[in-house]
Amino acid sequence: MKNVSLFVLLFFFGVSISAQKLEYATQTNLPYYTEAIYKSDAYIKERCVLDVYYPKNSAGFATVIWFHGGGLTGGNKELPEELKNQGIAVISVNYRLGPKVSAPKYIEDAAAAVAWVFKNIPAFGGDESLLFVSGHSAGGYLASMIGLDKKWLNTQGIDANKIAGLIPLSGQAITHFLVRKERGIADTQPVIDELAPLFHVRADAPPLLLITGDRELEMLGRYEENAYLMRMMKIAGHKNTKLYELDGFGHNMTAPAFPLLLNEVRRIIKEKKH
Numbered sequence: 001m002k003n004v005s006l007f008v009l010l011f012f013f014g015v016s017i018s019a020q021k022l023e024y025a026t027q028t029n030l031p032y033y034t035e036a037i038y039k040s041d042a043y044i045k046e047r048c049v050l051d052v053y054y055p056k057n058s059a060g061f062a063t064v065i066w067f068h069g070g071g072l073t074g075g076n077k078e079l080p081e082e083l084k085n086q087g088i089a090v091i092s093v094n095y096r097l098g099p100k101v102s103a104p105k106y107i108e109d110a111a112a113a114v115a116w117v118f119k120n121i122p123a124f125g126g127d128e129s130l131l132f133v134s135g136h137s138a139g140g141y142l143a144s145m146i147g148l149d150k151k152w153l154n155t156q157g158i159d160a161n162k163i164a165g166l167i168p169l170s171g172q173a174i175t176h177f178l179v180r181k182e183r184g185i186a187d188t189q190p191v192i193d194e195l196a197p198l199f200h201v202r203a204d205a206p207p208l209l210l211i212t213g214d215r216e217l218e219m220l221g222r223y224e225e226n227a228y229l230m231r232m233m234k235i236a237g238h239k240n241t242k243l244y245e246l247d248g249f250g251h252n253m254t255a256p257a258f259p260l261l262l263n264e265v266r267r268i269i270k271e272k273k274h
Contacts (some may be wrong), residue, residue, distance in 0.1 A: 003247050022055040022087060026079075032093075032116035047096045050113055053079055054089035054124045062130035062164070062269055063089040063121050064261070065114055067139030072106050072178040073098045075138070082258035088265065089126050091117050095142070103179045103195055107152055110142040114163075115156030130272065132165045132265055136254050138178075140171020144197035144229075148205055163206040165268050169257045170212050173198045173225035187220060198229050203237030209264045210243040211257045217250035 029049040031038055038045045055061055064083060068075040077092040084090070095109035118128050133143045146152045147166040153159065175191040185191060192198050210230055215223035226243055233241040244260055246253045 003245050022058055022085070024053060024085065025056045026054075027052045030116075032113045043096060043100055047094050048109055048112070049077075050091055050093045050116070051077055051079065052089065052091055052124060053084070054126065055087060057125075058087075059125045060127045060130075061088055061125060062132065062265055063091060063117060063126045064132045064134055064167075064265065065091045065093060065117055065143075067093055067095070067110060067133075067135030067142045069135065069137030069139050070097070072138045072141075072176060080254065080258060082255065083262070086262055089121065089124060091121075098178050098182070102182050103176075104152075107142060107145050107195075108155075111146045111152035111156055111158075114146060115153060115158045118158050118162070129162070130164050130269060131162070132167060132268075133163055134167040134169065134261060135171065136169040137171060137251065138176065140168030141176050141197070142171075143168045144171050144173065144208075145195070145200075147208075148197050148200035148202065149194070150200075161204060161206060164272070165207045165209065165264060166205070167209045167211070167261050167264055169254055169261070170218065170222055170251055171197070171210075171226075172222070173210075173229040177220075190221070198225070198232060201229070201232045201236045201238070203239075205233070205238055207240040207264075207268060208233060208238065208242070209260070210241070211246065211253070211260055212243070213246050213249040213251055213253040215245060217248070219251045222251065 028051045031049055033048050068078050077094045079092050093113045095106050121128055133147055135143045147160055147163055150160045175193055175196040177187050179195050180191055210226040212223045212226050230241050230243040246256050
């Protein structure tokens with residue numbers, strides 16, 4: 001685990017000159033399920049869409065898929081300002097929410113969205129081998145679930161190991177509290193079952209960068225969950241798991257986390273090109 005101070009984070013705020021010169025376009029509310037599925041379910045038609053922000057007239061760029069937070073009961077797709085003008089595409093995803101649906105519907109949606117990006121990002125000029133999955137809080141949970149438990153993407157014909165990197169921000173590593181609530185289990189009762197990222201530790205998973213707020217300021221045991229996930233991944237033989245704890249920041253720690261996210265993307269891109 002690495003403690004990261006605001007002073008150190010300032011180092012990462014530089015943007016490359018080439019990224020600044022690119023022009024960007026956005027396509028909004030693109031469906032990621034088939035037309036037949038949309039016609040069969042009004043709530044899927046309403047929620048299961050995504051936005052694509054990408055550099056125009058460019059080729060071979062990386063893509064970050066971003067899942068919003070909100071406890072799996074609220075929130076909407078968003079394009080973080082810190083991820084704009086960075087020479088990458090950003091896919092912001094909506095998914096179905098509780099209590100209108102229950103587990104595992106929101107995980108299924110996350111997997112369908114990621115599969116859509118794998119299959120469609122080349123048409124925008126992106127490199128499908130440079131696809132990163134991220135999100136904050138509930139979005140971080142979804143990123144970890146579909147990246148560590150291979151069955152969700154397998155149902156979409158995608159190998160989760162093709163993901164270039166998993167970067168959950170303050171995501172739950174145990175079974176999500178909404179899933180526990182659906183089962184009548186209290187927030188303070190930890191559960192690790194098949195709907196917990198911790199249940200699916202494996203040596204061959206994509207690179208995993210875990211970022212949380214300060215352990216004394218985070219909600220419930222969010223830092224400790226991620227610390228345990230890091231330890232179990234390493235014990236399982238995973239060679240590329242890191243954990244950053246952002247000193248002085250609570251659960252809403254995305255602003256100082258984004259430079260670390262971008263640094264990880266650039267690190268992996270560099271490794272893949274050499």
